[in-house]
Amino acid sequence: xxxxxxxxxxxxxxxxxxxxxxxxxxxxxxxxxxxxxxxxxxxxxxxxxxxxxxxxxxxxxxxxxxxxxxxxxxxxxxxxxxxxxxxxxxxxxxxxxxxxxxxxxxxxxxxxxxxxxxxxxxxxxxxxxxxxxxxxxxxxxxxxxxxxxxxxxxxxxxxxxxxxxxxxxxxxxxxxxxxxxxxxxxxxxxxxxxxxxxxxxxxxxxxxxxxxxxxxx
Numbered sequence: 302x303x304x305x306x307x308x309x310x311x312x313x314x315x316x317x318x319x320x321x322x323x324x325x326x327x328x329x330x331x332x333x334x335x336x337x338x339x340x341x342x343x344x345x346x347x348x349x350x351x352x353x354x355x356x357x358x359x360x361x362x363x364x365x366x367x368x369x370x371x372x373x374x375x376x377x378x379x380x381x382x383x384x385x386x387x388x389x390x391x392x393x394x395x396x397x398x399x400x401x402x403x404x405x406x407x408x409x410x411x412x413x414x415x416x417x418x419x420x421x422x423x424x425x426x427x428x429x430x431x432x433x434x435x436x437x438x439x440x441x442x443x444x445x446x447x448x449x450x451x452x453x454x455x456x457x458x459x460x461x462x463x464x465x466x467x468x469x470x471x472x473x474x475x476x477x478x479x480x481x482x483x484x485x486x487x488x489x490x491x492x493x494x495x496x497x498x499x500x501x502x503x504x505x506x507x508x509x510x511x512x513x514x515x516x517x518x
Contacts, residue, residue, distance in 0.1 A: 322342075323343055326350075341389060359516070371514065433460070461506065477514065482511075
């Protein structure tokens with residue numbers, strides 16, 4: 302009986318929270334928003350026009366005997382709640398994962414996450430970031446003056462910015478997108494990947510970049 306009452310109260314609370322949240326539409330005039338609105342838990346970036354649906358699915362790039370696929374998944378009303386950096390809001394977005402094949406054999410699958418890291422203002426360009434799991438920096442330390450020592454033991458993965466753009470439709474051809482990665486210059490060992498000692502002359506990214514990808518049926 303107690304469990305039933307708790308469940309009922311939880312449903313009522315969730316219903317109340319949903320009704321009390323203010324909808325924000327990316328790329329549109331949402332009026333004057335209060336300072337610090339992203340830390341109130343009362344605002345929701347909603348995909349009102351279903352722009353995110355233009356990108357969902359599996360897209361692939363083939364180069365000889367190698368194939369690279371990205372899987373774009375729409376996430377509804379993800380709750381970002383990070384008190385340490387004063388973030389508490391809801392959003393619709395796109396989560397990304399990827400696969401690599403050689404000679405038709407799957408050789409790598411990235412972790413699958415339900416955290417959206419991409420958004421769009423117009424349904425034509427998707428912007429965000431992803432993790433290149435095949436590239437890792439050297440060990441990262443805190444600044445010397447802090448005396449805190451190691452920040453990331455053994456290094457961390459690069460998280461390049463990513464832009465995905467829809468391309469014009471071609472009759473009797475699959476949908477296409479342009480896939481582009483950019484690595485920001487950040488202090489420490491997150492600068493130019495070609496100068497990172499962890500690379501030993503390897504390419505900047507372990508996955509294809511600046512390529513056209515076609516949608517898989």
